[in-house]
Amino acid sequence: MSLEAMLAALTPQEKLDAMNILWRDLSANPASVPSPDWHGDVLNSRIRNPSNKASLPLDAAFDDVRERLNERRTQG
Numbered sequence: 647m648s649l650e651a652m653l654a655a656l657t658p659q660e661k662l663d664a665m666n667i668l669w670r671d672l673s674a675n676p677a678s679v680p681s682p683d684w685h686g687d688v689l690n691s692r693i694r695n696p697s698n699k700a701s702l703p704l705d706a707a708f709d710d711v712r713e714r715l716n717e718r719r720t721q722g
Contacts, residue, residue: 653661672679702710 653664656664
């Protein structure tokens with residue numbers, strides 16, 4: 647059975663658990679995960695041109711991202 651087929655058979659909660667396991671494993675050694683060049687370009691651009699918007703507390707930032715994603719889902 648292929649990995650894709652195994653993942654398709656998982657429940658949504660099992661898929662989230664699998665993502666968390668993968669993330670924990672990959673983040674344990676970040677040097678082994680190459681970043682695409684454009685990541686550096688975006689970071690450098692943001693350093694050169696910082697936003698003048700006030701920073702949000704982390705919880706509020708997560709809520710904002712969730713709202714934006716939900717809006718995209720309902721529009722698409």
